[in-house]
Amino acid sequence: xxxxxxxxxxxxxxxxxxxxxxxxxxxxxxxxxxxxxxxxxxxxxxxxxxxxxxxxxxxxxxxxxxxxxxxxxxxxxxxxxxxxxxxxxxxxxxxxxxxxxxxxxxxxxxxxxxxxxxxxxxxxxxxxxxxxxxxxxxxxxxxxxxxxxxxxxxxxxxxxxxxxxxxxxxxxxxxxxxxxxxxxxxxxxxxxxxxxxxxxxxxxxxxxxxxxxxxxxxxxxxx
Amino acid sequence: xxxxxxxxxxxxxxxxxxxxxxxxxxxxxxxxxxxxxxxxxxxxxxxxxxxxxxxxxxxxxxxxxxxxxxxxxxxxxxxxxxxxxxxxxxxxxxxxxxxxxxxxxxxxxxxxxxxxxxxxxxxxxxxxxxxxxxxxxxxxxxxxxxxxxxxxxxxxxxxxxxxxxxxxxxxxxxxxxxxxxxxxxxxxxxxxxxxxxxxxxxxxxxxxxxxxxxxxxxxxxxxxxxxxxxxxxxxxxxxxxxxxxxxxxxxxxxxxxxxxxxxxxxxxxxxxxxxxxxxxxxxxxxxxxxxxxxxxxxxxxxxxxxxxxxxxxxxxxxxxxx
Numbered sequence: 001x002x003x004x005x006x007x008x009x010x011x012x013x014x015x016x017x018x019x020x021x022x023x024x025x026x027x028x029x030x031x032x033x034x035x036x037x038x039x040x041x042x043x044x045x046x047x048x049x050x051x052x053x054x055x056x057x058x059x060x061x062x063x064x065x066x067x068x069x070x071x072x073x074x075x076x077x078x079x080x081x082x083x084x085x086x087x088x089x090x091x092x093x094x095x096x097x098x099x100x101x102x103x104x105x106x107x108x109x110x111x112x113x114x115x116x117x118x119x120x121x122x123x124x125x126x127x128x129x130x131x132x133x134x135x136x137x138x139x140x141x142x143x144x145x146x147x148x149x150x151x152x153x154x155x156x157x158x159x160x161x162x163x164x165x166x167x168x169x170x171x172x173x174x175x176x177x178x179x180x181x182x183x184x185x186x187x188x189x190x191x192x193x194x195x196x197x198x199x200x201x202x203x204x205x206x207x208x209x210x211x212x213x214x215x216x217x218x219x220x221x222x223x
Numbered sequence: 224x225x226x227x228x229x230x231x232x233x234x235x236x237x238x239x240x241x242x243x244x245x246x247x248x249x250x251x252x253x254x255x256x257x258x259x260x261x262x263x264x265x266x267x268x269x270x271x272x273x274x275x276x277x278x279x280x281x282x283x284x285x286x287x288x289x290x291x292x293x294x295x296x297x298x299x300x301x302x303x304x305x306x307x308x309x310x311x312x313x314x315x316x317x318x319x320x321x322x323x324x325x326x327x328x329x330x331x332x333x334x335x336x337x338x339x340x341x342x343x344x345x346x347x348x349x350x351x352x353x354x355x356x357x358x359x360x361x362x363x364x365x366x367x368x369x370x371x372x373x374x375x376x377x378x379x380x381x382x383x384x385x386x387x388x389x390x391x392x393x394x395x396x397x398x399x400x401x402x403x404x405x406x407x408x409x410x411x412x413x414x415x416x417x418x419x420x421x422x423x424x425x426x427x428x429x430x431x432x433x434x435x436x437x438x439x440x441x442x443x444x445x446x447x448x449x450x451x452x453x454x455x456x457x458x459x460x461x462x463x464x465x466x467x468x469x470x471x472x473x474x475x476x477x478x479x480x481x482x483x484x485x486x487x488x489x490x491x492x493x494x495x496x497x498x499x500x501x502x503x504x505x506x507x508x509x510x511x512x513x514x515x516x517x518x519x520x521x522x523x524x525x526x527x528x529x530x531x532x533x534x535x536x537x538x539x540x541x542x543x544x545x
Contacts, residue, residue, distance in 0.1 A: 049453070051544050072457075079455035089450045103454045105251075108236050108244035150454070 001027040001158060001189040002048055007057030009043050009213075017043040019213040020057070025191060030184035032200040033193040035210035041193040044210070045160050048191070049083055050074050062157065079107055082151030084161035088143045090135040096122070096146050097131040103154040121149040125179065141172040148176070152183055159183055161192040165199070173199055181205075249463065256467040259440075260475075267472075270436045274476025274523060277429050279483035281422035282511075282519055286484065288415055290509050294499065295407055304381075306367040306388060307396040310338065317365060320393050324369065329384050332370040338363050364395060426526055433472050433530030437465050441538050449544040458539055465535045466528060473527020477520035484511060484519070 002025040009018040018040045025031055033041050046052040047059055050069055058067050066077060082103075090099050100121055104114045122128045125145035127138075135143055144164060151159060161180065165173035177192070177199060184190045184205075194200055200207060209216040236244060260267040308317060314337075321333055336344070341363040369388075371381065381399060388397045441448070448461050492508045499506035511519070 051453070075452075075455045075457045075460075077455075078453065083453055089446075089453070091447050091450060093447075102451065105244075105248065106451065106454060106456045106460055108241040108248070110236065110240045110244060111247065113236075113240075 001025055001029070001062060002191065003058075003060040004044075004047070005058040005060070007047065007054045007059060009040070009047060009052060010055040017213055018047075018054075021213070021215055023208065023215060025189060028184070028187050028189055029206065030181065030190040031192075031206040031208055032203075033191060033208050033210065034195055034197060034200065035216075036195070039210040040213045041195075041210055042162055043213075045083075045162050045191070045193055048158075049081060049160060050077055075106075079103070079154065080156060081158035081160055082154070082156040084144075084147050084151045084159070084164045086163040086166040088135075088147040090143060090146055090150075092134070092136050094134075095131065096127065096133050096135060096138070099135060099146055100131075100149045100153050103150060107154055109154075117153050117155075118149075121153040122146075124152070124182075125149045141168050141175075144168065144172075144176060145179075148179060152188070157189060159188050159190045161190075161194075163193055163195070165194060165196060170199070177203055248460070249467075252464040252467045256464045257471050259464075259468060260471055266436070266439075270432060270472055271475045271479060273432045274429050274472060274527070275479035275483055277425040277432070278477060278480035278519065278523055279487070281418055281425055282480060282484045283487050284418045285422070286488065286509070286511060288411060288418060290495075292408075292411060293509055294506055295404055295411070303400050304369040304371065304385065304388065305398045305400065306369065306391075306394050307364045307398065308366065308393050309395050310362075310364050312365065312393045316393050317367075320391060321367065323391075324367070324388075327384075329371050329380065330369050331372045334368040334370075336366045336368065338365045341366065426522070429476070429523070429526045430530040430533065433469050433527050434534040436472065437469055437531040437534040438538065440468060441465060441534065441542070445542055448539065448542045452542070453544045461539050462535050465539070466531050469527040469529075469531020469534075470524055471527070472531075473524035474520065476527065477523025480523060481511070481516050481519050 002023070004021055004023040007018055007021045007023075008016065010016045021040075021044070023044075033044060035041055043052065047054055048061065050066055054067060058065060060066070061077065062080065069077060091102070097118055100118045101114050104117060109117070118131070119128060122131055125148055127142060127145055127149065130138065130142065135146060138146065144167075148161075148164070151161075159180065164180075165176050168176065173196060177194075180190050180192055181203060192200075207217070308320075312320075317335070321335060324330055324333055338361050342361050345363060371384065385397050385399050388394055451461055488508060488510055495508055496506065
């Protein structure tokens with residue numbers, strides 16, 4: 001589902017974030033991406049979401065080469081995935097419901113369908129009773145769950161998360177990771193960047209360790 | 224994974240739902256952008272006022288000029304030539320002159336006012352009788368008023384006629400009533416041009432005012448734009464509310480401009496009528512009709528849209544999540 005072939009990403013100023021990285025994530029697989037700060041975790045996710053483009057190498061999403069994807073095709077690629085951010089990236093001038101429904105509005109779903117799906121997504125993250133609330137009135141964990149609901153409401157094939165538990169206490173973090181596992185169980189390919197080794201090693205999923213822009217063990221575990 | 228099941232994904236929007244969603248999305252943007260103006264009343268009011276003033280100014284001037292032209296057009300019909308004859312001309316001489324003039328192909332009609340009639344008329348219309356009483360003889364000359372044919376009224380032809388008429392011995396002075404009108408029309412033409420240029424300049428300023436407001440708005444909502452793009456929003460989707468915002472600025476600014484114009488006309492209506500009354504003419508101030516009012520608002524909307532389009536154009540494309 002996600003395939004990186006010999007990918008190098010060099011930022012201006014010659015800082016190399018990723019060096020000749022090879023990585024394959026199968027359809028329906030779930031993996032954690034870990035490593036110290038600056039190891040290239042965020043860069044890897046950004047390349048997959050076409051936020052950044054690789055300096056060298058090839059990236060395939062669902063067997064389609066997105067290395068040189070034209071700008072006008074990027075929106076469609078992103079509708080194919082859901083992205084969860086560490087700092088939620090919620091819009092604070094509209095309700096929880098409106099935040100979660102945004103991907104569906106963008107994709108042009110019918111109103112009844114939007115309502116049904118948003119309710120289902122909020123139910124999944126146990127926030128159905130807060131749909132009319134403004135995000136600012138929610139706790140950090142609740143805001144993150146709204147972010148997750150928004151990332152999955154359009155039933156994406158791929159779910160990417162960048163340090164989704166970065167600001168949360170251990171109990172909440174475990175809940176969030178549990179949520180990701182549940183999405184994976186219904187067939188979503190999940191890739192979560194996290195440095196919380198304790199937590200992710202308990203979940204029994206594949207762990208990809210990055211260091212200095214290179215994969216230390218990812219391919220080994222796959223074998 | 225849905226894609227692997229090969230079943231059609233249930234409830235995916237088909238083209239009809241997508242079209243309906245697009246219409247709904249347009250309506251939503253329309254309402255949303257209006258709500259945004261409402262939520263920032265100070266900034267919005269300022270922008271709308273600037274647009275209104277910038278449009279009302281040339282519109283007012285244009286309408287006043289229109290009114291002036293309407294007044295002069297009424298007088299245009301007269302277009303007559305007055306011959307002031309020698310005070311010493313005898314009735315026979317005048318009669319002979321009239322016969323000769325009547326033969327001219329340019330002249331449609333001749334009206335004779337004798338010195339005596341002129342005096343009577345003067346008495347009737349002015350309050351200066353006592354001045355005239357004091358005079359020993361009638362100072363007023365007899366006059367002939369010539370009405371030229373319509374087709375003879377072209378400037379060059381009339382000028383030649385005036386020159387010819389001046390050569391008759393009994394004619395003391397030829398006055399072409401059209402002359403001052405022509406001058407007035409020439410002045411109006413100059414003013415008309417000036418207003419047009421002023422109008423264009425102010426239209427450009429409207430464009431810039433709207434463009435700047437929208438640009439600031441885009442800057443303030445940069446984060447929102449980035450989020451929307453991250454979850455698959457197209458540039459078009461992001462652009463839409465801003466374009467509608469510009470349209471609202473135009474609509475509200477244009478409507479306010481129209482109100483200002485009407486207000487100005489109401490204020491000057493009474494004194495204008497008094498002024499025209501002094502010239503023994505009755506005159507109704509021309510107010511903008513529905514078509515002109517709508518044209519003003521439509522112009523404003525187009526300027527608003529264009530202004531926001533200029534601001535949105537490259538700006539939104541450049542905002543990308545990082």
